[in-house]
Amino acid sequence: xxxxxxxxxxxxxxxxxxxxxxxxxxxxxxxxxxxxxxxxxxxxxxxxxxxxxxxxxxxxxxxxxxxxxxxxxxxxxxxxxxxxxxxxxxxxxxxxxxxxxxxxxxxxxxxxxxxxxxxxxxxxxxxxxxxxxxxxxxxxxxxxxxxxxxxxxxxxxxxxxxxxxxxxxxxxxxxxxxxxxxxxxxxxxxxxxxxxxxxxxxxxxxxxxxxxxxxxxxxxxxxxxxxxxxxxxxxxxxxxxxxxxxxxxxxxxxxxxxxxxxxxxxxxxxxx
Amino acid sequence: xxxxxxxxxxxxxxxxxxxxxxxxxxxxxxxxxxxxxxxxxxxxxxxxxxxxxxxxxxxxxxxxxxxxxxxxxxxxxxxxxxxxxxxxxxxxxxxxxxxxxxxxxxxxxxxxxxxxxxxxxxxxxxxxxxxxxxxxxxxxxxxxxxxxxxxxxxxxxxxxxxxxxxxxxxxxxxxxxxxxxxxxxxxxxxxxxxxxxxxxxxxxxxxxxxxxxxxxxxxxxxxxxxxxxxxxxxxxxxxxxxxxxxxxxxxxxxxxxxxxxxxxxxxxxxxxxxxxxxxxxxxxxxxxxxxxxxxxxxxxxxxx
Numbered sequence: 001x002x003x004x005x006x007x008x009x010x011x012x013x014x015x016x017x018x019x020x021x022x023x024x025x026x027x028x029x030x031x032x033x034x035x036x037x038x039x040x041x042x043x044x045x046x047x048x049x050x051x052x053x054x055x056x057x058x059x060x061x062x063x064x065x066x067x068x069x070x071x072x073x074x075x076x077x078x079x080x081x082x083x084x085x086x087x088x089x090x091x092x093x094x095x096x097x098x099x100x101x102x103x104x105x106x107x108x109x110x111x112x113x114x115x116x117x118x119x120x121x122x123x124x125x126x127x128x129x130x131x132x133x134x135x136x137x138x139x140x141x142x143x144x145x146x147x148x149x150x151x152x153x154x155x156x157x158x159x160x161x162x163x164x165x166x167x168x169x170x171x172x173x174x175x176x177x178x179x180x181x182x183x184x185x186x187x188x189x190x191x192x193x194x195x196x197x198x199x200x201x202x203x204x205x206x207x208x209x210x211x212x213x214x215x216x217x218x219x220x221x222x223x224x225x226x227x228x229x230x231x232x233x234x235x236x237x238x239x240x241x242x243x244x245x246x247x248x249x250x251x252x253x254x255x256x257x258x259x260x261x262x263x264x265x266x267x268x269x270x271x272x
Numbered sequence: 273x274x275x276x277x278x279x280x281x282x283x284x285x286x287x288x289x290x291x292x293x294x295x296x297x298x299x300x301x302x303x304x305x306x307x308x309x310x311x312x313x314x315x316x317x318x319x320x321x322x323x324x325x326x327x328x329x330x331x332x333x334x335x336x337x338x339x340x341x342x343x344x345x346x347x348x349x350x351x352x353x354x355x356x357x358x359x360x361x362x363x364x365x366x367x368x369x370x371x372x373x374x375x376x377x378x379x380x381x382x383x384x385x386x387x388x389x390x391x392x393x394x395x396x397x398x399x400x401x402x403x404x405x406x407x408x409x410x411x412x413x414x415x416x417x418x419x420x421x422x423x424x425x426x427x428x429x430x431x432x433x434x435x436x437x438x439x440x441x442x443x444x445x446x447x448x449x450x451x452x453x454x455x456x457x458x459x460x461x462x463x464x465x466x467x468x469x470x471x472x473x474x475x476x477x478x479x480x481x482x483x484x485x486x487x488x489x490x491x492x493x494x495x496x497x498x499x500x501x502x503x504x505x506x507x508x509x510x511x512x513x514x515x516x517x518x519x520x521x522x523x524x525x526x527x528x529x530x531x532x533x534x535x536x537x538x539x540x541x542x543x544x545x546x547x548x549x550x551x552x553x554x555x556x557x558x559x560x561x562x563x564x565x566x567x568x569x570x571x572x573x574x575x576x
Binding site for chain 1: 356357388389391392395396397399400401402509511514519520521522523524525526527528529530531532533534537538541542544545
């Protein structure tokens with residue numbers, strides 16, 4: 001919160017005591033590299049948002065809300081030739097505005113809300129992954145706002161946020177070509193390590209490289225890709241991408257069921 | 273990025289040029305004629321001009337001209353306190369400024385978003401142990417270290433910003449000269465910092481493992497390296513790969529509104545690695561040649 005005058009401010013710089021603790025060498029337990037943590041997904045839970053979704057995978061909890069379409073800010077943009085299927089010309093296409101926020105208590109260290117560069121980078125990654133899936137041409141001169149809030153970071157936060165955002169968009173009734181499913185991967189340090197699917201926070205912290213893949217399962221198109229670290233040669237990264245895409249395909253039936261349940265709930269609640 | 277007005281016919285012309293198959297000779301069979309508007313092949317870079325040591329107030333600087341894209345990077349080394357989690361290392365801070373000279377859209381706060389995006393990408397590609405030896409930037413653990421402020425100025429935008437910026441950053445880091453400093457401790461425990469008298473006594477960074485970004489734009493069903501503004505307008509999605517000279521990939525990112533086929537991603541990664549290796553060898557050659565010329569080098573600066 002900018003300009004928070006109500007609370008008595010502590011010292012300028014503060015650190016959690018864990019930084020000074022002796023190095024506990026609790027290596028993360030060995031596990032099957034292709035295991036996906038059980039996922040709990042629920043759509044349509046916020047009353048004030050057009051569409052919303054809550055996703056929990058292991059310790060990662062993300063809440064996402066979609067509002068719109070409402071009139072886009074920014075000046076008039078000229079027209080052009082219309083696209084196929086009655087869509088608006090390229091200059092009149094709708095916009096997707098994404099916002100990614102971390103709760104201050106989400107990670108190990110407290111991070112004050114204007115999180116700076118990292119949150120903007122992840123918001124941009126969200127936007128780049130969701131745009132291929134949404135039919136923005138059907139919302140001329142309008143903007144859709146997607147806001148993702150990370151309540152707890154238990155590993156693969158961006159992947160969970162991507163999936164939750166896609167569920168929220170579907171729940172809001174926004175026209176889409178396909179759902180977007182996200183999956184996180186990480187590679188442990190060492191001479192010849194394997195890529196681990198859906199890492200926990202501990203595995204992510206010790207990782208030498210991390211990757212998040214976003215897939216549109218039915219169309220089999222990669223909507224988003226963001227990775228960095230010492231991943232090794234291109235073959236290693238290619239193997240990681242394949243593993244991630246498989247993970248996304250395995251997650252898809254859970255999301256389908258979640259949307260069906262939400263639709264049934266909405267039907268039952270609607271007055272006849 | 274700067275927008276360019278392209279008609280549908282021009283877009284089709286560019287896309288066909290990249291994709292077209294043509295029969296070159298009946299004996300040799302069908303060839304893929306990958307011909308771009310300026311005559312380059314799909315994996316060719318435009319002519320790159322690199323010059324280091326252009327700004328005298330910095331510890332290192334470089335200017336790169338890639339076609340119409342003009343980048344100026346200045347590196348300043350300053351002493352500071354190391355981060356708490358990494359008490360034995362220095363670090364790098366990136367700042368990218370999209371000047372209003374580059375394109376009128378960057379006036380006022382317009383260029384901020386692009387600047388943050390590029391800075392975040394630079395943080396990502398340097399975010400691993402092997403790119404820059406951060407331990408050599410440490411002066412005394414937990415107390416003093418060198419912080420390298422890398423400031424990137426976008427002077428002119430002509431397409432393919434990421435590649436040009438990464439080349440300029442590598443050249444500027446190669447050119448950086450950090451003065452040798454010693455921390456002397458008195459009997460009372462007060463520390464004094466001593467700078468060496470000889471202005472040429474400095475530490476240089478090893479840029480062997482500094483990665484360079486290769487942006488591959490998907491146009492039609494093929495991909496091109498080093499796209500101009502017009503080609504970028506025809507491409508829906510690009511893959512940004514950051515490669516070191518040994519072919520190790522440190523960062524991968526999909527940019528753009530469209531989606532990519534998994535098979536294209538694998539092909540683009542291979543092309544990126546191949547092109548990246550060639551780019552690194554030529555850059556190293558140029559930098560070493562420029563350095564070996566020493567004082568005899570003709571400075572072109574901003575007049576050329």
